[in-house]
Amino acid sequence: MSIKQIMLITIAGVYLFALTGCSAKEFSSKIDIVNFDQLEPLYTKSDNVLYVVNFWATWCAPCVKELPHFMEVNKKYKQNPNFKMILVSLDDSQRVDDSVKQFVSNMQLDAELYLLDDIKRMNEWIPAVDSSWGGAIPATLFIKNGKSLKFFPSAITKEELEETVLKFINN
């Protein structure tokens, strides 16, 4: 092996290390496990912020499909002080470390993340999120100052998501 080759391999190694190290640093995939009493106050604050709250799960195909659109929209608006996106995973809390965090990292889910672990009270908190919600996911709530502005009990397109954000963010 020539010196040149060794140098190349070393450079590639350092580069790879920097790359993975950097993305790991950038991507903490922090997920707080909460019950509904802890979750609700996080998006019902009277702070003039438009909260976009998406309910999803790793096993839910239509959720997984729409999440990249949520990330695109979040990237565009997250610097706006009147905007906050919250992703609420409904996965099994026992699987947070072995599957949910991995998924979050793979999908680069860069928003505030919670896992709602309150399964025995579904019949109470589902109607508290929205009275029309039957519990199918995905579901997305747009809410500001504790006042629900729009609720989608189904998948939404990137266009619908952005239109709804634009409609409510400055009102």
Next chain:
Amino acid sequence: MKKSIINTIFTAIFLLAGFTAYSQGYKPGDTAIDFKLKNIDDKFVSLSNFSDAKGYIVIFTCNHCPYSKAYEDRIVELDKRYKPLGYPVIAINPNDPAAQPEDSFELMKVRAKEKGFTFPYLIDEGQKVYPVYGAERTPHVYILKKEGKNNIVKYIGAIDNNYKDASDANKRYVEDALNALLAGRDPEVKTTVAIGCTIKVKK
């Protein structure tokens, strides 16, 4: 001419009202339609086939959904326990296999055999039945009670309040509703909601 315009308006209002009622699905107290759907044994099943039944536990469920899978054993138990009492389980897969290949008719047969289903497992071909009932997710239960020639909706919702662990459920909605009906009373809790999978429709 004027009359025809008025007629058109009335027809439009009528259609609109009809459509709204249709899209909202059933509420407790409504009369449910019968259906004729293909079972996993390739024979067609209707509610009216069960002449001795006092009612039915109609469950929209499927193969792929983790919540449906979590409840399969409990659905078998419900059928074993309540069929002899006059309330058989009728399971219907509402998903379009074109949108969710795991829910194909062939794989329904496989799943039913694996899990030892004791009840009909029907496919909602053309997806005509689930919207009339208003099923939104899997699993989604409708308890019907036969009153004369009609099947009256008595309960709509979840099976119990713990999908993960049956033994830790402290609210058994479907059992409570059935026990009330068998005792000649209306269920106390008539509707519940729970997280579930959306019904898959090909776009």
